[in-house]
Structure formats: structure tokens, C-alpha cells
Amino acid sequence: MYLKLFTLFVCAVIGLSQEQFVKKVFIPRLNASYVGCFQDTTSKSKRVPLNMDYYYMTVPMCIHFCRKNYERYAVLQDRIYCYCTSPASMDIGVCNSPCAGNRNEICGGKSSVSFYMLS
Numbered sequence: 001m002y003l004k005l006f007t008l009f010v011c012a013v014i015g016l017s018q019e020q021f022v023k024k025v026f027i028p029r030l031n032a033s034y035v036g037c038f039q040d041t042t043s044k045s046k047r048v049p050l051n052m053d054y055y056y057m058t059v060p061m062c063i064h065f066c067r068k069n070y071e072r073y074a075v076l077q078d079r080i081y082c083y084c085t086s087p088a089s090m091d092i093g094v095c096n097s098p099c100a101g102n103r104n105e106i107c108g109g110k111s112s113v114s115f116y117m118l119s
Helices: 002-009 059-068
Strands: 013-016 019-022 025-027 032-039 073-077 081-083 112-118
Touching: 059 073, 059 081, 059 112
Parallel strands: none
Antiparallel strands: 013 019, 025 032, 032 112, 073 081, 073 112
16 A cells, blocks of 8 residues: 555654754655654644544545645544644654554554644
């Protein structure tokens, strides 16, 4: 599947001593940048509509949904959830939950989000 390239972007956030540096990784096929994995401290502004099957969630599906709704951000959490908001916290999180629709992609963690900026 064309989405295997996402496994390369799991370690895009680097922390040095007390400072944190974020390196955006542009993904041409999706016209989006993976910004990093952050702790979930934000309220969710938009959920994926109920008619969309959460159990087939993938990174491109979330990005497409947010772009279609003219949003600038896509955030994935806990394998199945997609939100179109930016994280309130830029504290490094632990993203280790494979996406329900494609286990080769990471869709955040239990209390962390995978954050994408749309172009």
C-alpha cells in the first residue's frame, strides 16, 4: 500500500535538555506536514461525522476530512479518532497506537495525538 512511508515519520520530534525542537516532515502525496506527537490537553473542536467508520481510520482519511472542511490541522488519537484542531500543548507525547484502518500508520496514543499541518 502507498501509505507505508508513514512509518518513517514516527520520530520527527527531538527533545534536547529542557528545550524542544520540532521538525516538520512534508508528505507530498497528502500535501501535509507531520509536525509531531504531543500530549493531549486540548478540547476537541470537530469529530469525524458518525457516518464515517472510525474502525477504518487512517492518516489520509483524517487529513482528507479536515481539508474538505477547510481546516488547517489534522490530529489523530487512540487509533480511531480524528479532530481538526491544533494541540494546545506542545509537550512531547507517546504516540504508539497503530491506526485501525492501516496498522503501518500511527494514530496517536491513549493520551497523545499525532499532529499534521495541512498545506
